[in-house]
């Protein structure tokens with residue numbers, strides 16, 4: 415059977431001003447993958463996501479979501495997004511965990527409607543999937559940064575997207591909870607079959623969980639299976655972070 419790609423980027427280049435921020439990016443994400451994207455600050459990670467979400471239009475190249483060119487793509491309910499800024503959410507906001515997650519449905523379907531029994535079930539399932547059931551009636555402001563981030567993920571998955579994009583979701587998560595945070599993402603990936611693309615700084619932690627790794631620094635320097643990435647070794651990685659180095663070209 416032919417591999418189904420949730421996301422494909424072909425020769426994508428993007429610039430805000432004169433200089434390219436992304437250059438000739440080729441990336442193919444198969445359905446069911448858990449992709450970790452690593453790269454230094456300012457390497458274009460958030461910009462890449464904005465292109466994939468249709469918020470920025472690359473000057474060159476093609477992007478396909480579920481096989482459809484992004485210009486023609488309309489099924490945005492199939493894509494969920496948790497931004498880097500979720501954790502700077504106004505925590506004085508008087509809403510319960512349940513209400514915040516339910517607002518994820520309202521955002522997709524219009525605010526002024528009554529929730530059906532099916533909607534309420536979807537909200538409970540999303541809260542359960544991120545391990546926050548015990549906190550459903552708590553005020554969002556009373557939770558730790560890591561717990562809040564789980565709630566924002568629940569909000570993003572309540573409409574059951576097939577692709578979930580997360581931009582540095584562990585910023586603000588207590589170091590002791592980072593591991594269990596990734597375990598939760600691993601479960602979303604395996605149990606619900608959700609394709610995940612994640613930007614992170616936690617290189618050591620993600621290689622155990624992800625299926626594919628991509629190293630971005632304007633160019634994509636490595637794009638392959640997690641096992642191959644682990645074989646690269648520390649020296650290669652520090653070279654990647656220090657000065658760009660063509661490690662391996664991928665085989666797509």
Ligand SMILES: Nc1ncnc2c1ncn2[C@@H]1O[C@H](COP(=O)(O)OP(=O)(O)O)[C@@H](O)[C@H]1O
Pocket residue numbers: 430431435453454455456457458459460461462
């Ligand atoms: N709106 C913008 N206008 C101009 N330059 C920008 C804008 N947003 C980001 N940049 C620049 O693009 C580069 C990549 O930024 P970004 O994608 O945010 O990187 P990362 O998420 O990897 O830290 C940086 O040099 C940044 O300063």
Ligand SMILES: [Mg+2]
Pocket residue numbers: 459460461498581
């Ligand atoms: Mg960023």
